[in-house]
Amino acid sequence: MKVEMKGMQKLKGIGEVLSRRLIEAGHDSFAKVAAAGEEGLRKIPGINPRQVKSIVAQAGELAEEAEKGRAKKVGELKQKAVFLKGEVEEIAHSVRNRFQEAVSGKAGKKLGKELVKVMASLEKLEGMLERRVKKAGKGLAKAEKRLEGLADSGLKEIGTGLKKVRKSLEKVLAK
Amino acid sequence: MQVDGSTQLWVAARVLLYERGDDFFMRWDKALKTSDPEEIHDLRVASRRLREGLTLFAPCYPAGNIARLVKQIKLVTRLLGEIRNTDEAILFFTALADELDDACRGDLDGVTAAFRKNRKKELKRLKAGLRDIAPGSLRDQYRRVINAPNLFVNPLDGADLFMPLSRFAGDALDERLATALKLLPVAFREGEAEAQHLLRIAVKHLRYRMEILSFLIGVHYEELHETLKDYQDLLGRMHDLHVFAGIIRNACLPFEIEKVLLDAIAVKGGKFFADFSEMLVSTPFEKFAENVRNAL
Numbered sequence: 401m402k403v404e405m406k407g408m409q410k411l412k413g414i415g416e417v418l419s420r421r422l423i424e425a426g427h428d429s430f431a432k433v434a435a436a437g438e439e440g441l442r443k444i445p446g447i448n449p450r451q452v453k454s455i456v457a458q459a460g461e462l463a464e465e466a467e468k469g470r471a472k473k474v475g476e477l478k479q480k481a482v483f484l485k486g487e488v489e490e491i492a493h494s495v496r497n498r499f500q501e502a503v504s505g506k507a508g509k510k511l512g513k514e515l516v517k518v519m520a521s522l523e524k525l526e527g528m529l530e531r532r533v534k535k536a537g538k539g540l541a542k543a544e545k546r547l548e549g550l551a552d553s554g555l556k557e558i559g560t561g562l563k564k565v566r567k568s569l570e571k572v573l574a575k
Numbered sequence: 576m577q578v579d580g581s582t583q584l585w586v587a588a589r590v591l592l593y594e595r596g597d598d599f600f601m602r603w604d605k606a607l608k609t610s611d612p613e614e615i616h617d618l619r620v621a622s623r624r625l626r627e628g629l630t631l632f633a634p635c636y637p638a639g640n641i642a643r644l645v646k647q648i649k650l651v652t653r654l655l656g657e658i659r660n661t662d663e664a665i666l667f668f669t670a671l672a673d674e675l676d677d678a679c680r681g682d683l684d685g686v687t688a689a690f691r692k693n694r695k696k697e698l699k700r701l702k703a704g705l706r707d708i709a710p711g712s713l714r715d716q717y718r719r720v721i722n723a724p725n726l727f728v729n730p731l732d733g734a735d736l737f738m739p740l741s742r743f744a745g746d747a748l749d750e751r752l753a754t755a756l757k758l759l760p761v762a763f764r765e766g767e768a769e770a771q772h773l774l775r776i777a778v779k780h781l782r783y784r785m786e787i788l789s790f791l792i793g794v795h796y797e798e799l800h801e802t803l804k805d806y807q808d809l810l811g812r813m814h815d816l817h818v819f820a821g822i823i824r825n826a827c828l829p830f831e832i833e834k835v836l837l838d839a840i841a842v843k844g845g846k847f848f849a850d851f852s853e854m855l856v857s858t859p860f861e862k863f864a865e866n867v868r869n870a871l
Contacts, residue, residue, distance in 0.1 A: 482577070489583045493737050496727055503727040512726035519586060520722070 404428050411458050413451035421445060430466060433459035473537070474529050480540045481526045487547045488518050488562075494551040495558060502555055511555070514562045521569035532572060539572035580741030580791050585724045587740040588632040591787055592721045595621075595628040596714070599648075603710050606655075610698055612662045619655040622648050627783035631747055634734035640720045647713055654704040658697045660818070665690050667819055675839060682832045686822070744788045745871050751781040752864045759860055765848050768817055775810035782807055785867070795870045802858050809851050816844045 401423060408419035411433070421444050427433045433441070434456055441452045492515050495503060503511060522543075529536050543565045550561045578587045599621040606618040626648050633641045665687055672683040726736055734743070755777040761770035782803045789796050823836045 485586070489586060489737075492585070492726065493583070496737060500727075500729070504729065508727035509723075513723060515726065516589065516722050516724065519589070523590070 408433075410462065411455050413448060413455050418444065418447060421447075430459045430463035434463050470533060473533055477529050477533065477536055477540060478526065480544065481522055481529070484540065484543055484547060485519060485522050487544075487551070488515060488522070491515070491547070491551045491558060491562070495555065499555050507555070511559055511562075514559060514566070518562050518566045518569070521566055521573065524573055525569055528573070535572045539568050542568040578740065578790070580739055580744070582740050583737050584734065584740055584743050585635055585726055585736040588635040588724065588736075589721055592628050592632055595625045595787065596717050596721070599625045600710060600714050603651075603705065607702065607705055610702070612659075615655055615701075616659055616662075619652055619659055622652045622655065623779070624783045624786065626652070627780055628787050631784055631787060635724045635736055636720060637723075637725055640723070644717060644720055647708065647716075650708060651705070654701055654708075658694065658701050661690050661694050661697055663815060664819065664822060665694070667815065671836070671839060675835065679832055679835055682826075682828050683836070686826050686828075741791055741871065744791050745868075748781070748784060748788065748867060748871065751777065751784050752867060755781055756861065756864060759855075763852070763855060765845075768813075771810055771851075772814050772817075775807065775814055778803060778807045778810060792867070792870045795866065799863065799867055799870065802863050805854065805858075806860070809847060809854060813844065813847045813851065816840050816847065 401420075404423050405416065405419040408414050408422055409416065414422065422428070422433060425444060427436050427440070436456075438452045438456055441447055441455060442449060447455075495511065502508070525536055525539065546561055546565045546568065550558055553561065578590050599618070602614065602618040602621045606614040626645055629641050629645050629648070668683050668687045668690070672680050672687070675683070724736060728736070755774060758770055758774040758777055761767050762774040764770075782800070785792065785796075785800060785803065789800070792799065820837055820840045823833055823840070826833075828836070
């Protein structure tokens with residue numbers, strides 16, 4: 401609640417007390433304040449009727465900004481997910497070229513499964529980016545770090561590395 | 576997940592087969608719930624498209640796994656086939672009865688009534704059959720198989736799973752086009768019902784393959800797909816007439832009625848063949864094949 405209250409105080413005319421009252425009335429985001437309109441805000445005890453119009457306008461602008469920022473972030477994350485899928489493809493290709501003999505049997509099957517799992521996790525994450533922007537951002541950054549240089553590593557390191565990548569992605573996917 | 580021509584084959588195969596599988600199982604649930612003829616038809620088409628998808632991407636997976644899946648899905652197609660054929664027969668003979676004089680109507684109504692009576696039994700059998708196959712376990716098996724590509728198999732022993740999808744798709748469509756083109760000269764002759772039937776099947780496989788890879792074909796896809804669909808529809812109608820003629824022959828109708836009905840079917844068959852011949856001139860299949868190759 402404190403975080404939301406602080407956010408609301410970005411609106412001129414809204415202090416600590418009014419921000420709490422707004423949130424308690426269910427207007428816990430700029431978009432909701434804008435949607436409530438002047439009539440809705442006049443019902444909040446203690447609000448200055450002369451400032452209501454300006455508060456609604458400010459909330460509208462801030463909501464629009466936040467939406468734009470979010471959309472931009474989602475776009476960036478989508479690009480990152482595509483990039484990471486390319487990295488996974490590159491790792492698989494590199495394994496095939498460098499360890500042809502070693503991966504022709506069971507070890508190859510195991511590694512293949514891991515590669516598919518990582519790819520599947522990235523695909524799932526791509527589908528839920530818009531709902532979990534912050535968590536996905538963290539997960540993708542971690543996965544990117546763990547994938548770095550993996551294409552040139554040894555077979556064992558690649559297997560372990562991919563497992564770690566998958567786990568960091570699965571953390572985002574977990575409810 | 577976005578797939579394009581540059582996506583590696585092992586990644587694209589999995590994503591595209593997931594799409595096909597989702598469509599098939601979703602339609603399965605729907606058909607079981609409603610038993611609506613259109614839903615049943617859609618499920619049957621989805622099962623065929625899924626089989627074509629599995630055949631298309633078979634080189635990416637252990638052969639036995641794909642063969643087992645295809646076999647199971649074929650069971651579903653067959654189960655659905657009987658009731659679909661009955662629906663088609665009811666529609667055709669009802670329309671034919673309206674076209675012919677009253678002397679034939681009574682006998683044709685008898686044929687249609689027998690199909691209607693059978694439909695109820697078939698629907699019951701279909702529902703039980705679909706439940707017996709257990710969509711849940713088939714779905715699990717399907718996912719297990721498509722999540723385990725033969726990733727590191729030696730390219731000399733199978734497909735190179737790291738090639739871009741566009742290259743694989745070009746060869747895959749070429750293969751189906753070649754089959755159809757080979758059948759064309761014989762199918763062009765009026766009495767060659769068997770060749771026309773084989774061409775119909777080849778065109779159908781090609782159509783499903785094109786649909787799976789549609790996003791690679793680009794702006795001309797709709798137009799090319801429409802042409803192929805027209806060919807398939809016409810060849811399908813020609814084939815249906817042979818089936819309906821067989822039904823009449825086996826219906827033990829009075830000789831003179833049977834003759835009238837078979838003549839009426841033959842007239843329709845002649846008209847369809849004339850349309851088919853005209854289509855081969857107005858939109859030559861060879862030209863169509865060339866356009867598909869150029870569009871990729």
